[in-house]
Amino acid sequence: MGTWMRSAVRKKKQFYIERLMQFGLAADRERLEEWTMAELRREYERFHPAQTIEGGRRHGQTSPRTGQAHH
Structure with missing residues (x-):
């Protein structure tokens, strides 16, 4: 994996960790660091x-660019 990709994955992982801690779901940052990206997401x-696309505001809406529904 290239440097850019590693950096992007690390940033996304940190995003999920920060949000989970803000939600109060975990107090132990070290424990979350051990989770995979899929587990955090x-x-x-x-x-x-x-x-999220599956459960949120984007589901069933049309694209402003194409007018096609997101699936």
Whole structure:
């Protein structure tokens, strides 16, 4: 994996960790650091579904660019 990709993954992982801590779901940052990106994302989506395609505001809406529904 290239440097840019590693950096992007690390930033996204930190985003999920920060949000989970803000939600009060975890007090131990070190424990969250051990989780995979998929585990962090899944936990984040459980408690913040409004930002996900499956459970949130984008579901069923049309694209402003194409007018096509998101699926």
